[in-house]
Amino acid sequence: MNEDREFIETLKSEREIAKVIMRYARGSDRKDFDLMRSAYHEDAIDNHGPFNGPVKTYFEWADQHHERYDMLMHIMGNPHIEVEKDVAFAETYCLLLQRMKAERTYNSEVALHITIACRYVDRFEKRDGVWKIAVRxxxxxxxxxxxxSEEVAREGLAGSKLAFGKRSKDDMVYRVRDGQRS
Known part of the structure; x- marks a missing residue:
């Protein structure tokens, strides 16, 4: 009976950790820093490469860094999670698609598209019953x-009724959660 309880508790922890990983990604894609911040403990450390330091300072950097992008999309792989009591380790593969704000050149506008293959290697800690990132x-x-070019990027879409993503709380995901149909 005790083994079953431990197994269920491990599955529950893994699910909670996976939700934190996805919450961070949504927050980043929608430029929702409150949602991103909710994935971290207040004293967490984040090493993003260009930024390495306390999570409090990370969000100051991220605020400026995210201004450069029209679009951001994390395509997350399944996380590999190892739970050891109130500490867990997670490795999550990610394809990060970024579209920089368009720049005017000669007679057209062009945007830089960046694809990054990376992994999030995280240490999670469960404090007061809540799993969050302690080190990323x-x-x-x-x-x-x-x-x-802008023409290629939006070719065939002009005048269409497609819903385009927004890097704000005006995005469809927030509207649907609030009970709107579209």
Missing amino acids: NVVYEWVKKEWV
């Missing part, structure tokens, strides 16, 4: 950059 390290595997 972003491990970069490769980066691809390509310039795309």
